[in-house]
Amino acid sequence: MPPSPSSISSRVQEIPPFCIRAEFSPSSIDEENRSVEVTFSTGAQVKRYDWRTGEYFLEELALGDENVRLGRLNAGAPVLDTHSGWSLGSMLGVVQEGTARVTGKKGLATLRFSRRDEVAGVWGDVKDKIITKVSVGYMVHRYEETKAAGNKLAIRRAVDWEPYEISMVPMPADNGAQTRDAKSQKPDTHPCEIVTQEVAAESVTTRSEPMRPDQNPSAAAGLTPQSETIAEARAAAAPPAATEPVAEPNDRDRGVAQERERIQGILQAVRAARLPDAFGQRLVAAGTALVDAQREVFVELGRRDVDAPRGTTAPVVRMGNDPLVHIRAGIENAILHRVAPALFKLEDIGREYRGLGLMDIARTFLQAQNIRTTGLSRLEIAGLALGLNVRVGFHTTSDFALLLADVAGKTLRRAYDEAPQTFVGTIGRRVTLPDFKPVKRLQLGEAPDLLEVDEHGEFTRGTIGEGREQFQLATYGRVFAITRKALINDDTDAFSRIPMLFGRAARNLESSIVWGTITGNAVMGDGNALFSAAHNNLQTDGDVISIPSLSRARAAMRLQTGLDGATLLNLVPRFLIVPPSLETVAEQYVGIITPQTAANANPFSGKLQVVTEARLEANSATAWYLAASVDQVDIVEYAFLEGEEGPAIESRIGFDVDGLEIKARHDFAAKAIDWRGLHKDPGELVS
Numbered sequence: 001m002p003p004s005p006s007s008i009s010s011r012v013q014e015i016p017p018f019c020i021r022a023e024f025s026p027s028s029i030d031e032e033n034r035s036v037e038v039t040f041s042t043g044a045q046v047k048r049y050d051w052r053t054g055e056y057f058l059e060e061l062a063l064g065d066e067n068v069r070l071g072r073l074n075a076g077a078p079v080l081d082t083h084s085g086w087s088l089g090s091m092l093g094v095v096q097e098g099t100a101r102v103t104g105k106k107g108l109a110t111l112r113f114s115r116r117d118e119v120a121g122v123w124g125d126v127k128d129k130i131i132t133k134v135s136v137g138y139m140v141h142r143y144e145e146t147k148a149a150g151n152k153l154a155i156r157r158a159v160d161w162e163p164y165e166i167s168m169v170p171m172p173a174d175n176g177a178q179t180r181d182a183k184s185q186k187p188d189t190h191p192c193e194i195v196t197q198e199v200a201a202e203s204v205t206t207r208s209e210p211m212r213p214d215q216n217p218s219a220a221a222g223l224t225p226q227s228e229t230i231a232e233a234r235a236a237a238a239p240p241a242a243t244e245p246v247a248e249p250n251d252r253d254r255g256v257a258q259e260r261e262r263i264q265g266i267l268q269a270v271r272a273a274r275l276p277d278a279f280g281q282r283l284v285a286a287g288t289a290l291v292d293a294q295r296e297v298f299v300e301l302g303r304r305d306v307d308a309p310r311g312t313t314a315p316v317v318r319m320g321n322d323p324l325v326h327i328r329a330g331i332e333n334a335i336l337h338r339v340a341p342a343l344f345k346l347e348d349i350g351r352e353y354r355g356l357g358l359m360d361i362a363r364t365f366l367q368a369q370n371i372r373t374t375g376l377s378r379l380e381i382a383g384l385a386l387g388l389n390v391r392v393g394f395h396t397t398s399d400f401a402l403l404l405a406d407v408a409g410k411t412l413r414r415a416y417d418e419a420p421q422t423f424v425g426t427i428g429r430r431v432t433l434p435d436f437k438p439v440k441r442l443q444l445g446e447a448p449d450l451l452e453v454d455e456h457g458e459f460t461r462g463t464i465g466e467g468r469e470q471f472q473l474a475t476y477g478r479v480f481a482i483t484r485k486a487l488i489n490d491d492t493d494a495f496s497r498i499p500m501l502f503g504r505a506a507r508n509l510e511s512s513i514v515w516g517t518i519t520g521n522a523v524m525g526d527g528n529a530l531f532s533a534a535h536n537n538l539q540t541d542g543d544v545i546s547i548p549s550l551s552r553a554r555a556a557m558r559l560q561t562g563l564d565g566a567t568l569l570n571l572v573p574r575f576l577i578v579p580p581s582l583e584t585v586a587e588q589y590v591g592i593i594t595p596q597t598a599a600n601a602n603p604f605s606g607k608l609q610v611v612t613e614a615r616l617e618a619n620s621a622t623a624w625y626l627a628a629s630v631d632q633v634d635i636v637e638y639a640f641l642e643g644e645e646g647p648a649i650e651s652r653i654g655f656d657v658d659g660l661e662i663k664a665r666h667d668f669a670a671k672a673i674d675w676r677g678l679h680k681d682p683g684e685l686v687s
Contacts (some may be wrong), residue, residue, distance in 0.1 A: 468525025622683025
């Protein structure tokens with residue numbers, strides 16, 4: 001029976017990038033090079049959804065050398081953390097150059113992981129077969145579509161497609177998952193040519209049985225997957241059938257329209273909220289009503305605001321189009337270099353934006369997002385860039401506002417890291433705490449003594465006393481703003497001086513709290529003051545810094561005992577801590593000087609390190625201290641919240657101010673844990 005007639009047509013359609021599940025072979029792991037081989041495609045048919053037509057289709061990836069554009073992979077395409085391409089920290093490695101290839105049945109590539117410390121955990125999980133899921137992002141430039149009669153799904157065979165990144169993921173991508181730009185109201189798309197062949201049901205063949213020329217109109221017309229053009233397709237097409245009258249929509253048609261409206265409404269809500277596509281697809285697959293889905297979007301936004309990573313207030317943005325990623329990174333580097341050139345080096349990616357004012361940068365960023373700025377006032381441009389709809393008074397999330405918050409956060413953090421602190425490495429021991437609950441600390445000597453065990457004797461049990469010293473984290477913070485006025489006035493203080501002052505203020509807060517435990521002479525867990533006769537660490541008849549006074553203080557520290565009152569600790573002083581008034585005198589007694597005679601020798605020469613702390617001056621200009629190393633005995637313990645080792649940044653589009661509000665929050669605590677590593681001399685007392 002001869003095949004039924006078919007027709008060929010061609011169109012160009014905007015489609016988003018896709019992602020598919022990939023897998024790697026554990027046997028290919030190379031620990032020395034930190035590499036593993038991935039099978040990024042097998043060409044199997046995958047059911048997908050066309051967001052424009054509301055119809056499903058089967059996608060099939062051709063795996064011939066002429067079908068796959070391997071240029072990006074072979075040039076070192078990125079290996080990302082779950083398709084996130086907004087920061088360099090999300091880049092786990094690269095595709096090893098020249099390893100991407102297709103065999104006709106498989107697409108293969110070798111991934112090489114970074115040796116950065118933050119990537120070590122991911123690489124360890126890959127080696128341990130904990131992380132086993134991989135997803136490949138790709139774009140299709142040309143489909144050959146076969147549409148069958150009846151209810152069978154159309155088959156789109158990608159004869160020209162391009163993989164551009166590979167991601168490590170906790171779960172494989174859904175068959176219908178698509179990576180779309182979460183920054184705009186429309187998907188991040190690219191043009192794709194779709195050549196459609198209408199085939200009657202009886203003429204459809206399976207892929208395992210190649211069509212004969214008389215069964216394949218494209219082949220009969222001399223068309224190949226790579227040479228067929230739109231004009232050739234039209235020339236080979238059969239005359240169109242007569243146009244039939246448009247039928248009135250029936251219940252099925254109305255149901256399809258309502259379902260399409262539901263799906264589009266859900267996806268628009270998810271994109272507007274900048275949530276991952278997978279979240280919307282779950283709502284679609286579950287048959288969730290549009291009203292209920294919108295409610296779920298708000299609930300998810302609230303949860304993600306709580307769980308957002310430090311320094312952000314919005315869900316993590318997935319991989320968007322490459323140009324905007326580079327524009328964002330370049331603008332951020334240029335602003336950082338402008339506000340703090342000594343701290344941030346201008347990189348090649350930021351040179352294009354060097355010298356631009358803040359309004360010029362805002363306009364550039366908006367135009368990169370396809371937002372027209374022609375005819376807008378400076379006030380309106382500033383409002384749009386910060387996420388303020390100046391015409392209707394509506395506040396939205398703005399990527400430019402997040403960029404400015406990132407700049408402020410990095411400036412604050414760099415200033416925080418650069419500020420000096422005298423307690424670090426001297427009297428303080430750094431720890432992290434998992435929560436804000438009170439914690440108790442044991443002291444040296446609270447473990448039971450080791451007892452001799454006879455040849456046939458038994459080991460006896462001992463106990464460890466409950467910690468006596470207790471403290472807990474406290475939260476400190478302030479809010480500052482980047483207003484539209486600051487943006488219009490090109491006020492760089494909003495991005496440099498204010499965040500730097502906040503960073504230094506956080507450091508100063510820590511120093512004040514730590515040294516406040518010394519000058520405050522707080523009551524310890526045993527009921528006695530930190531420095532007291534009961535602790536044998538306070539010289540009652542004070543004296544100036546001298547050989548005799550230093551010798552007396554050193555002997556007192558060596559004779560400190562454990563909590564049993566008998567075990568000698570033999571603590572060795574390492575630091576001579578003084579206020580600025582005594583700095584010169586202190587340096588005279590620790591300086592290395594070669595004496596002429598033994599009687600003139602300084603026994604403390606080179607044995608003590610002078611630590612000068614200005615906060616001691618307000619308490620006493622004459623008092624001085626000896627301190628042991630924290631490697632010998634705990635002295636002061638200072639703590640951060642786990643995962644927040646430093647000030648954290650949160651931001652929102654302001655309601656109290658007309659601009660971007662940035663909150664700097666710092667969780668910190670400090671407590672003197674043991675008195676035996678410190679000795680205080682009040683200095684020469686005035687009668």
